[in-house]
Amino acid sequence: MDICTALEQLRALQQRQYAYYHAMTILELDGATAAPRDTARGRGVAMGILAGEKHKLLSGEEVGKLLSFLKERKEELDFLTRRQVEELDRSYVQLSRIPAEEYMDYSRLLSEASEEWRRAKEENDFPAFRPALEQIVAYNRKFARYYDPDKRPYDALLGEYERGMTMDILDGFFATLRAGLVPLLRKVAAAPAPDMGCTAGHFPVEEQRRLSDELMAVLGLDRAHCAIAESEHPFTTNANNKDVRITTHYYEEDFLSSMYSVIHEGGHALYELGVADELQYTCLAGGVSMGIHESQSRFYENIIGRSKPFLTALLPRLQACFPGRLSGLGAEELYRAVNRVEPSLIRTEADELTYSLHVMVRYELEKKLIAGEMEVGDVPEAWNALYREYLGVEVPDDRQGCLQDSHWSGGSFGYFPSYALGSAYGAQMLDAMEKDVDVWGGVGRGDLSQVNAWLREKIHRHGSSLTPAQVLENACGAPFDPKYYLDYLTKKYSDLYRL
């Protein structure tokens, strides 16, 4: 084998991976948006086979030889090729450690567990879900060893979602946050609450669709490369940097729900649209981690989308979309309404200030479960105790408690912290951005071009060619520091609640 042949094989391998990825992405999107209701079975048959084929691509002996050959010639490879080899090799090693039998059993378990979780949640019956969750925890503990035998198991799992993330970093991060947020929250709770009535009304889907178009235009999303569809739960997916899709869900009595979904998913979409062309069809094509991805979505949703300048610029457009309903509304009133703080039970509906506390509950439980320091049977009680401690709310039942999220039934342990990390990354990016450009002047005119350009240059274009920590440090000129997030929240909410 010569180096040119090897490079061509490397390119072809990644392009084949891309083809399977593209197909599965669009099949999943189709299933959640356009497909008729009772079509899951046939799609499942196809998806199972495509996933198996994609898996096979990286598990053959020939791929091992190709990667070895290229690793030995590291010095001759350009930066991006070296990074591709590193990433592929990492996956190859992981896959080769997981016995095919266990992988199959685990896949089967997960597909059953999803169904059991759905039923358990519906019937508020945690014990019915418990055996499946016990097995999932056991598999995750075992797989953590395959992923990285040198790390503590939960660190290995964290690394799957955020390369380099550890309990040490997260413990520090969450301790800082908790120390700052809990007293702040107490003060906010004692202050008078803003009025939500000012945004009430009936908002037909057709009108909300026009608002979505307006929002996508304001965000600078290129509709020739980014479409919007409707699904039960909003999400973003992408086939490549020229083909990105967001979804939303419309509630006719609440236009804010879809509005903030569109802005949130729009942030994810801008990230994927901004990845450099040269990374397409390689394993470095997508956003680098869940944390960096959430930094983008939550930056647009909260830092921009819930700011007074943005809302001031948006208000006339809102009033034009919903004639006669928001005519008496002022920007200050809207600003206070969309930032109303209220400790609650459900993570996905939480406000910006309490959101991280929901994440911490899950983090604390996951750490103990994966370390083997807690029984699955003790989860509900521990969950409820932590909600009481962090958020000051009583959990009335497991449906609104430890059964609310789908993540564990899907096998995702180590994923939740990304949500809080993303928010914190975003605040640090804002600080750096403000030094470079006139963020709020532009936003106040409804012009996000400078914000978009900064993020594209500093974050988006790198795709997965840098690690999450490199991306952040590269953009901000300093390593991750949670103080920016705490400062941002303290300033915003002290001002909002006149503390």
Next chain:
Amino acid sequence: MDICTALEQLRALQQRQYAYYHAMTILELDGATAAPRDTARGRGVAMGILAGEKHKLLSGEEVGKLLSFLKERKEELDFLTRRQVEELDRSYVQLSRIPAEEYMDYSRLLSEASEEWRRAKEENDFPAFRPALEQIVAYNRKFARYYDPDKRPYDALLGEYERGMTMDILDGFFATLRAGLVPLLRKVAAAPAPDMGCTAGHFPVEEQRRLSDELMAVLGLDRAHCAIAESEHPFTTNANNKDVRITTHYYEEDFLSSMYSVIHEGGHALYELGVADELQYTCLAGGVSMGIHESQSRFYENIIGRSKPFLTALLPRLQACFPGRLSGLGAEELYRAVNRVEPSLIRTEADELTYSLHVMVRYELEKKLIAGEMEVGDVPEAWNALYREYLGVEVPDDRQGCLQDSHWSGGSFGYFPSYALGSAYGAQMLDAMEKDVDVWGGVGRGDLSQVNAWLREKIHRHGSSLTPAQVLENACGAPFDPKYYLDYLTKKYSDLYRL
């Protein structure tokens, strides 16, 4: 190898084929309906690879051995398995002649050509589409040799859409048709034309969407397994018999256009939904040929959908969908309006009587292009000349001329004749059906259940387990005979125009 292992391999092979087919079907659907405008390139890369992988499935040496093994044990196989082996073996022989590289390049070309055609049509710019079309014609001429080196190239292409169809048969069929239709058309043209003003008005897309829902209900389409979307050119596609999609296109000044698209595509959909479960995930799963497929779509569109009993039953629903606009309309008036004969420019909007003449234009051009007797650059002029000769109309621009159909950009040469054949098959089926059930009594009550049941039993359930000729003869008790079609048209239009 024992027979059980071989049968299991046969099953797995077809299921893997299904997975690729499912993925490519949905990617194509997505491209035509939900995808953002400028996304063809990445989709083309993925489709090219998936097509290549599907191609590889049937081109390996092992498959050849498997099929040989099973062919030698033909007597031990049940009917369906034997048919699967026959069909797979036919494809195997064909595919083993097509170099994988060419096959992949062609798939990529088609995916890009679709986008180019769309833009060329929009901008009335045939020269922009010409290079892609030249390549597609060249591939088709080459592939025709691979399909069947013993046949004339265009015969080989015809056989891909309608097994056993040849230019000799079609030349005869079209000659018969023209001999009967031209004098009839002359008489019709001399008779007073019905008034189209009675269906004029403004019909917002939202209201037309509701009409589509009504029509799908009347047709008996199960919405849990059949969805409707919107695309430039209406079509039907299916992943399996539980997942079928139709599309339509709405024009706000003309509700009849989408109405008849929905009925037409609904006929295709009923066929696919009616294929037997036992054929799913095998190579016998879909409708058997384009001709039989068009017999179903055009049966519902014209024979049922443009009949007086159907329109009588539908009229109150139309009036309810478009309040205030069709209130003075009578069933007889509507019947005469939707059957108005008028030589025109656009095939998909042509009346039943002139429709075959549109098909003949395309047939004549395809014959010459594939025989190498005409340059692609000469298509617009030749197209316009044939429209003048057959239909007596002047083509003002290519958008309304040779750029109107998507077929060529999709690589379909030899497909158009199926439309005329399908119409003729349908008339013959009606004659047989009328002997078995009270067709018009049911239709007049808006109840298509007996019609649907007859077609499901006689045609749909067989999928591709019988040949097109067997399906027709099996349903009608006699081989194909164009006289039924001529009789049907002569009777209908003599009556309508009181000749």
